[in-house]
Amino acid sequence: MKSKPDPQAVADHIHSAAIHLLRSLKGKDKMLGINPAQLSALSVLYFLGPLTISRLAAAEGVKLPTISRLVKDMARGQLVMREKAENDARSTYISITPKGKALFERGRINRLMAITTALENLTDENLETLAKAATLMENAAKAVCEA
Amino acid sequence: MKSKPDPQAVADHIHSAAIHLLRSLKGKDKMLGINPAQLSALSVLYFLGPLTISRLAAAEGVKLPTISRLVKDMARGQLVMREKAENDARSTYISITPKGKALFERGRINRLMAITTALENLTDENLETLAKAATLMENAAKAVCEA
DNA sequence: ATGATTTCATTAGCTAAGCTAATTATATAG
DNA sequence: CTATATAATTAGCTTAGCTAATGAAATCAT
Numbered sequence: 249m250k251s252k253p254d255p256q257a258v259a260d261h262i263h264s265a266a267i268h269l270l271r272s273l274k275g276k277d278k279m280l281g282i283n284p285a286q287l288s289a290l291s292v293l294y295f296l297g298p299l300t301i302s303r304l305a306a307a308e309g310v311k312l313p314t315i316s317r318l319v320k321d322m323a324r325g326q327l328v329m330r331e332k333a334e335n336d337a338r339s340t341y342i343s344i345t346p347k348g349k350a351l352f353e354r355g356r357i358n359r360l361m362a363i364t365t366a367l368e369n370l371t372d373e374n375l376e377t378l379a380k381a382a383t384l385m386e387n388a389a390k391a392v393c394e395a
Numbered sequence: 396m397k398s399k400p401d402p403q404a405v406a407d408h409i410h411s412a413a414i415h416l417l418r419s420l421k422g423k424d425k426m427l428g429i430n431p432a433q434l435s436a437l438s439v440l441y442f443l444g445p446l447t448i449s450r451l452a453a454a455e456g457v458k459l460p461t462i463s464r465l466v467k468d469m470a471r472g473q474l475v476m477r478e479k480a481e482n483d484a485r486s487t488y489i490s491i492t493p494k495g496k497a498l499f500e501r502g503r504i505n506r507l508m509a510i511t512t513a514l515e516n517l518t519d520e521n522l523e524t525l526a527k528a529a530t531l532m533e534n535a536a537k538a539v540c541e542a
Numbered sequence: 543a544t545g546a547t548t549t550c551a552t553t554a555g556c557t558a559a560g561c562t563a564a565t566t567a568t569a570t571a572g
Numbered sequence: 573c574t575a576t577a578t579a580a581t582t583a584g585c586t587t588a589g590c591t592a593a594t595g596a597a598a599t600c601a602t
Contacts, residue, residue, distance in 0.1 A: 253522035259510035262525050263420075265532035266413040267435075271456055272539035273410075285588060288414075301551060309418055314589055316552055321587090338550040338597050363406035366538035367531075374531055375400035378409050381528030384514075384521055385412035391513035392419035432559060448580060461560055463581060468558085485568050485579040 262385065273359050282355050286327065289318055290344060290352040293328065298343035300333070327351060409532065420506050429502045433474070436465055437491060437499040440475065445490035447480070474498060 277287060292307045293299065299307065305315040319342055322328045327348035333339035344352070367375065424434060439454045440446065446454065452462040466489055469475045474495035480486035491499070514522065 253519060253526055255511050255514050255517075255522060256507060258522050258525050258529070259507045259514055261529035262416070262532075263506060263510055265529040265536070266416050268536040269409070269413050269532050269539075270417065272536040274456065276539075283587075302549085309421060310588085311590065312551070313553080313591085316550095318588080320552090336550080336598075340551075359410060360403060360406045362539045362542065363410055363535060364402050365542060366535040367402050367406055370402075370531065372400060374527075375402060375405050377524055377527050378405050378531055379400055380521075380524050382405070382408035382412040384517065384525055385409075385416050388510060388513040389412070389415040389419040392416070392423075392509045395509065395512060430558075449578085457559085458561065459580070460562085460582080463579095465559075467581090480579095483569075483579080487580075 276358050276362050277355055280355050282351055286322055287355050290348055293344040294352050298341040300339045300341055423505050423509050424502055427502050429498055433469055434502050437495055440491040441499050445488040447486045447488055
């Protein structure tokens, strides 16, 4: 064992695995009446707190008009709220409402339960491996962005 | 160390990591004039060989009409070819053309190079961890689908 | 202070990709 | 031979992405 791992092969393998894992979850969200874009935006607002449209767009890696419309739709559904910025009359802060919070939590639990169930029979050692790998992947993602 | 890992936390961590890694790659494809849906379909045809529309749809986890149109677009761009099935006049086999192959390889290399570069400074041990985790993630994805 | 530039957000209009329902053509079963 | 099932397409809808144009506010340079 312990044949020198080929970085290119590892990149390929982890890439496929990420794609397949996320694809397998795609179906799990629909039952809630939540779509991936909204779930993702809610996630950012949930964890980072209120953000302007611009910052939300940046966080999501999409252009500003895309978020502008998404927020309009979510505001109509009472999932988020707008608040005028005090210092800059051009900016609006978007924050998640209790309803949005609840929906996000349900969606999140939905996904995580699916994964957790799939991990159910793993040894502690394998879970440890996954935990370490997750951190390595986060770092890699950061590095890709900065490249 | 070696505190019993919480499966729920691991699920969460690996989920985020997969999202962030793939998001970080999103930008890398555009330069080629290839979009994610086409790249993904080409990938399936590249590795699995010619498939009917139905099987391609199943492999991609989308409905048949979605692939039907995607194939029409890709055929227009000479990325794939249609061939009538011999045994069943209803079926058409879709195969990747040399042009499609070349485009796919460029796109793939683009992505993989981005990841590979990001993994550049990892120890062999960490690469090993990622390789193992990739396999675990593939299994988890399969389990989620079957659940 | 005023005029030019930049920034934040929205709107309009386009494209791509997903879906369902309906249609056509072919296979298969009773 | 008729009925049913399957493969693919088409039509029509939705959502999410984009760019370009616009409006409104802030900043900067005279």
